Amino acid sequence: MKHYIVTGGAGFIGSNLVRQLLAEADPGRVEVLDNCFTGNRANLSEVADRIGYHDLDIRDYDGVARVVEGADVVFHLAAVPSVPRSIEEPLSCHDININGTFSVLRACVAGGVKRVVYAASSSAYGNQTASPKVETMTPEPLSPYAAQKLMGEYYVSVFKECWNLEAVGLRFFNVYGPRQDPSSPYSGVISVFMKCLLAGSPPTMHGDGEQTRDFTFVEDLAPLIIKASRAEGVGGKIFNAGNGASYSLNTLWSLLTKIEGVELPALYGPPRAGDVRDSLADTTLAVKMLGHAPQFSFEEGLRRTLAWYRAQ
Numbered sequence: 001m002k003h004y005i006v007t008g009g010a011g012f013i014g015s016n017l018v019r020q021l022l023a024e025a026d027p028g029r030v031e032v033l034d035n036c037f038t039g040n041r042a043n044l045s046e047v048a049d050r051i052g053y054h055d056l057d058i059r060d061y062d063g064v065a066r067v068v069e070g071a072d073v074v075f076h077l078a079a080v081p082s083v084p085r086s087i088e089e090p091l092s093c094h095d096i097n098i099n100g101t102f103s104v105l106r107a108c109v110a111g112g113v114k115r116v117v118y119a120a121s122s123s124a125y126g127n128q129t130a131s132p133k134v135e136t137m138t139p140e141p142l143s144p145y146a147a148q149k150l151m152g153e154y155y156v157s158v159f160k161e162c163w164n165l166e167a168v169g170l171r172f173f174n175v176y177g178p179r180q181d182p183s184s185p186y187s188g189v190i191s192v193f194m195k196c197l198l199a200g201s202p203p204t205m206h207g208d209g210e211q212t213r214d215f216t217f218v219e220d221l222a223p224l225i226i227k228a229s230r231a232e233g234v235g236g237k238i239f240n241a242g243n244g245a246s247y248s249l250n251t252l253w254s255l256l257t258k259i260e261g262v263e264l265p266a267l268y269g270p271p272r273a274g275d276v277r278d279s280l281a282d283t284t285l286a287v288k289m290l291g292h293a294p295q296f297s298f299e300e301g302l303r304r305t306l307a308w309y310r311a312q
């Protein structure tokens with residue numbers, strides 16, 4: 001039975017991945033490495049007795065090396081995942097996102113880990129105007145966060161090249177779903193808008209609300225992450241991990257108000273620094289090489305997510 005480590009496993013995406021891994025792994029074969037800097041152990045509460053948990057910072061090389069030694073797969077999701085935060089707190093975000101990733105990759109080489117899946121970001125495309133975004137495009141990062149995640153991708157390729165580490169990167173697009181924390185100033189837009197919807201208060205669009213995102217339901221992303229850990233011939237490669245459809249924030253808000261059956265016009269404020277205008281994934285490569293096959297329509301993903309927030 002395979003042995004899995006999930007860095008950032010107490011986070012929103014990581015805890016969803018842990019649940020999917022547990023569907024087929026033996027108890028104790030799934031271990032989480034997290035210091036809850038942005039994650040939350042409550043995300044793992046019903047599965048806590050079936051997993052190992054290591055309260056560690058990814059920059060702690062010796063600690064990480066002890067945990068990952070001999071693992072079959074390390075899913076490296078731990079990061080400070082925010083564009084605005086990387087502008088407000090550039091030093092700590094740089095240190096965690098770049099040095100932390102370097103430490104995890106080094107530890108995986110030292111520990112003979114068979115496969116690493118790295119959470120890269122579609123923010124790497126930045127100002128590329130062509131749409132959809134294809135992996136072969138030249139990256140044009142607009143924020144420290146985008147540059148940091150891109151650096152991790154380069155290390156993924158370099159670690160394959162120089163130390164034969166079977167590492168693969170997935171560029172996550174805007175991910176949403178149950179357990180995304182809506183309460184921080186850096187929270188993802190869908191979680192924020194759902195919180196507003198349930199409170200009956202209007203959301204604020206940063207700019208005209210016509211920016212678009214390839215919103216990806218976390219329950220479609222987690223199976224893709226697992227597929228990336230099993231596909232052959234993908235070491236050193238980077239894949240788009242989006243859905244292949246994009247929606248503006250204005251459309252998102254009108255869908256949400258329609259689902260809820262309310263009329264609540266949004267407010268509009270200034271645009272946000274470092275913001276990408278349009279983001280849509282070309283998923284051809286992920287479909288072909290990883291077997292990517294999203295199951296949920298956008299409306300279904302929104303309904304499921306809204307039901308989860310309502311139950312909290």
Ligand code: UD1
Pocket residue numbers: 081082083120121122123172173174175186187188189190192193203204205206207211213249272275276279
């Ligand atoms: C998101 C992810 C990032 C990931 C990237 C990949 C989050 C928090 N960030 O960045 O980790 O790498 O996708 O594409 O999930 N907005 C509003 N009002 C609000 C909140 C946000 O108008 O109250 C706008 C933002 O200005 C932005 C859009 O909504 O234009 C999406 O923002 P956000 O969900 O924070 O994430 P991304 O910047 O897309």
